[in-house]
Amino acid sequence: MTAPATEIDRAIDRSGLRPVGAPTEVVVARDVAEVQETVRRAAAAGTPLITRGAGSGLAGGAVAGEGAIVLDLSRLTRIRAIDPVDGTAEVEAGVITADLDAAARAHGLMYAPDPGSVGISTVGGNIATNAGGLRGAKYGVTRDAVLSVDVVLADGSLVRLGRPTIKGVTGYDLAGLVVGSEGTLGIVVAARVRLLPAPQRVATASAFFATLEDAARAVAAIAVSGARPAVLEILDGATLGAIDAASGTALRAQGEALLLAQTDGFGAAEEMAVVLAAVAPTATHHEWTEDAERAADLLSARRQALPALERIGRPLIEDIAVPRSRLAEAISGIRLIADRHGVPIFVFGHAGDGNLHPIIVVEPGEGDLPETAVRAADDIFALALSLGGTVTAEHGVGRLKREWARRELGEDAVRLHDEIKRVFDPLGILNPGSGY
Amino acid sequence: MTAPATEIDRAIDRSGLRPVGAPTEVVVARDVAEVQETVRRAAAAGTPLITRGAGSGLAGGAVAGEGAIVLDLSRLTRIRAIDPVDGTAEVEAGVITADLDAAARAHGLMYAPDPGSVGISTVGGNIATNAGGLRGAKYGVTRDAVLSVDVVLADGSLVRLGRPTIKGVTGYDLAGLVVGSEGTLGIVVAARVRLLPAPQRVATASAFFATLEDAARAVAAIAVSGARPAVLEILDGATLGAIDAASGTALRAQGEALLLAQTDGFGAAEEMAVVLAAVAPTATHHEWTEDAERAADLLSARRQALPALERIGRPLIEDIAVPRSRLAEAISGIRLIADRHGVPIFVFGHAGDGNLHPIIVVEPGEGDLPETAVRAADDIFALALSLGGTVTAEHGVGRLKREWARRELGEDAVRLHDEIKRVFDPLGILNPGSGY
Ligand SMILES: Cc1cc2nc3c(=O)[nH]c(=O)nc-3n(C[C@H](O)[C@H](O)[C@H](O)COP(=O)(O)OP(=O)(O)OC[C@H]3O[C@@H](n4cnc5c(N)ncnc54)[C@H](O)[C@@H]3O)c2cc1C
Numbered sequence A, B: 001m002t003a004p005a006t007e008i009d010r011a012i013d014r015s016g017l018r019p020v021g022a023p024t025e026v027v028v029a030r031d032v033a034e035v036q037e038t039v040r041r042a043a044a045a046g047t048p049l050i051t052r053g054a055g056s057g058l059a060g061g062a063v064a065g066e067g068a069i070v071l072d073l074s075r076l077t078r079i080r081a082i083d084p085v086d087g088t089a090e091v092e093a094g095v096i097t098a099d100l101d102a103a104a105r106a107h108g109l110m111y112a113p114d115p116g117s118v119g120i121s122t123v124g125g126n127i128a129t130n131a132g133g134l135r136g137a138k139y140g141v142t143r144d145a146v147l148s149v150d151v152v153l154a155d156g157s158l159v160r161l162g163r164p165t166i167k168g169v170t171g172y173d174l175a176g177l178v179v180g181s182e183g184t185l186g187i188v189v190a191a192r193v194r195l196l197p198a199p200q201r202v203a204t205a206s207a208f209f210a211t212l213e214d215a216a217r218a219v220a221a222i223a224v225s226g227a228r229p230a231v232l233e234i235l236d237g238a239t240l241g242a243i244d245a246a247s248g249t250a251l252r253a254q255g256e257a258l259l260l261a262q263t264d265g266f267g268a269a270e271e272m273a274v275v276l277a278a279v280a281p282t283a284t285h286h287e288w289t290e291d292a293e294r295a296a297d298l299l300s301a302r303r304q305a306l307p308a309l310e311r312i313g314r315p316l317i318e319d320i321a322v323p324r325s326r327l328a329e330a331i332s333g334i335r336l337i338a339d340r341h342g343v344p345i346f347v348f349g350h351a352g353d354g355n356l357h358p359i360i361v362v363e364p365g366e367g368d369l370p371e372t373a374v375r376a377a378d379d380i381f382a383l384a385l386s387l388g389g390t391v392t393a394e395h396g397v398g399r400l401k402r403e404w405a406r407r408e409l410g411e412d413a414v415r416l417h418d419e420i421k422r423v424f425d426p427l428g429i430l431n432p433g434s435g436y
């Protein structure tokens, strides 16, 4: 099925990056055969092919410009099977992440990876970006949930990579190689993923701190407490202020930093007590609950963070991670960068993984970003690397972070990347200009 | 350091496979520079290089014959750092798995992957085979614990692949590609691995069943019970009999199958109650404990299984996995195969992962295996594939399972393997004749 090529929505993602020119064609695939046919056509003509799921990406990975074919998989929405005893599901690439989780919950199971975009992103897009999420602190990322992938290769052939079972070591981990490859090695049309028992009990807490550094110290204390929270989110005072402005709450009055924690499993309450004991010495005030509604209330601040910032201006969303022991340094460093360049930087993130999202907010509008914002972003990347961290923890390299990704990887690793890319895509038609 | 090349111990592993001829040289590396120098020498001469850790492998992966250089990494035993707040450790390849775990425990942490060989195998060997283990049902396999690897490539260069932090998506998952590559893509000299909080509470149970199929049904019931045991092992009556003969226990009198389960975490006891409720309808008798000594008693049957079988004869150790819902069929199928070929087959394994180790025991002695044993093994592989399973869940392909691995992977995937192998090892010097 071909949609009007002028449809700008299908040529962009949520990064704010705008393409140069318009794609020549948008294919909204109805089945795998149409994906294969489109790839064969692109290969024959040497046309760049930009695969997209929901376009919720934040790295410019699905941005398609002049001369490209856009291959939209959002209509491949079939959940082919859920096997509760095996703890697996077979899904097509376009299934919305939350829909898969809901289908699993009907069997007392869950699909663990839960990016903030869970209600709009596709499983295929999650696989392509190796999406993380709120529950990552305990349950890991998309890579940890993927057993096998059905991939259309650059010549249009369809191959299943990975293992059918929970464990398996036959051959190289090629499914793992495709996970996080951002549409540059092949097109994921379906996957077999792991489901886990949905937790029987969940405890949720919020804790406020006088400073962001105090909150970072609490994260370190939790890390050595013996507890393993499923969720451990951090929000800074500026972000709390933005949420207050957007939703009429009074969060910032309670502190300059907020931690949100969730423990789950049969001992959720006991584990939460350990978390709170670790937090208590530095927190100004904390509370916790096993009530689902109150828990949703506590967590709603986190879900509202990005929308609240989008009301203020145009957010440039970064995505660094540092070793947890360097979180406080990273946070102070980001504050210095904001001061140095005179740009507002809001900070929230998945603290349990050392993953911070510094958000630089600039004047609303289209076009190039102001030079100060770009320089502040560069300084944030440099800071992450200097602290032994990474320039992208979960959003991916896309079109926005290529230069810094190469700096992080180093020449030797980049050479291996180039050669592996050539193995999978000798003509270079799969999402050129994006990824590592 | 060069050891005498006649040292047969350093040319074999625990698979029973015997090399043809003796290696020309055994290098017991004292540092990374010596690894690099050895690889450069092998590359210059085009000599096959067989890397080994402890030689505890069961797939013939470290078996070195005529004309090969053996590169032994067992002396690279330094634990370079443990960072409790980050939850990471940096270790050299030759560190014994149990030593890493013990070092982590001193900080209230654990190294989760725990193959039955934990007391003898090396972390480098575990990485090369993507070793599983008893706790795999909850904590996954070695792949899940590896953040980055320091790899000496086939040209002697040293490169770090992977991410420094718990999460990270910069570039392709090349560390994950090296994990499980069985020494065919590069030589792992060190790694950064993840540590997790050691569980505060542990509950251990044993349950006996009248038939192995009943035990398999209990595994399925546990899978949908909402519990997620850390350990879920199965042993058949024949294996129980062998353990009784070796250690004077009376296990087999209690049933024709034994399940061993362990739950851990803050709600270990509550979770165990759920496991036992799932087991109760089919079990003839069960017990559980939170006492560490009694727990070790219960689990000791599992640890004694292989040694007990080794007293009876020469064990040919298989390693299939099937979807958990097909466990009962796999077990009945194995029994039919034993009858058909008139060979004794003992069955135990990591039931929580659908991973069975059918052990064909033949007359003691060296030399070729009897034809009946080989044909029974082939039928076991075919059975695994026909049930939607894999021919190797955790031991690896090595030199023993190449033909079946290729059948499982299929032509298209094998072609990708060949090309990736060429990227890393264009001269084909790294462990030729072994892996996928
Ligand atoms: C409000 C909000 C919150 C977010 N929170 C998180 C979060 O917590 N964690 C996180 O990791 N991300 C988060 N994201 C980012 C984004 O949602 C994820 O990257 C998500 O995985 C993208 O899925 P998608 O279907 O929208 O993919 P798209 O944006 O359409 O594509 C993303 C990339 O994957 C490629 N691609 C997509 N589908 C396929 C396919 N089937 N085969 C091959 N390549 C493909 C594209 O070419 C592109 O490079 C958030 C985004 C928003 C807007």
Ligand SMILES: Cc1cc2nc3c(=O)[nH]c(=O)nc-3n(C[C@H](O)[C@H](O)[C@H](O)COP(=O)(O)OP(=O)(O)OC[C@H]3O[C@@H](n4cnc5c(N)ncnc54)[C@H](O)[C@@H]3O)c2cc1C
Residues within 6 Å of the ligand: B013, B014, B050, B051, B052, B053, B054, B055, B056, B057, B058, B060, B061, B062, B073, B093, B114, B115, B116, B117, B120, B121, B122, B123, B124, B125, B126, B127, B128, B129, B130, B131, B132, B133, B134, B182, B183, B184, B186, B187, B188, B189, B306, B394, B395, B398, B431, B434
């Ligand atoms: C009693 C017993 C119980 C076992 N239980 C389990 C179990 O529960 N789960 C499980 O998965 N396995 C198990 N095994 C198998 C074995 O212990 C594992 O495969 C282990 O990971 C091998 O480690 P090793 O150091 O002995 O490696 P080796 O046997 O020396 O080598 C194994 C393979 O890895 C390669 N290799 C070794 N080190 C490196 C390196 N540093 N860089 C690159 N390549 C390398 C070798 O070339 C070879 O192909 C068991 C074995 C025994 C004897």
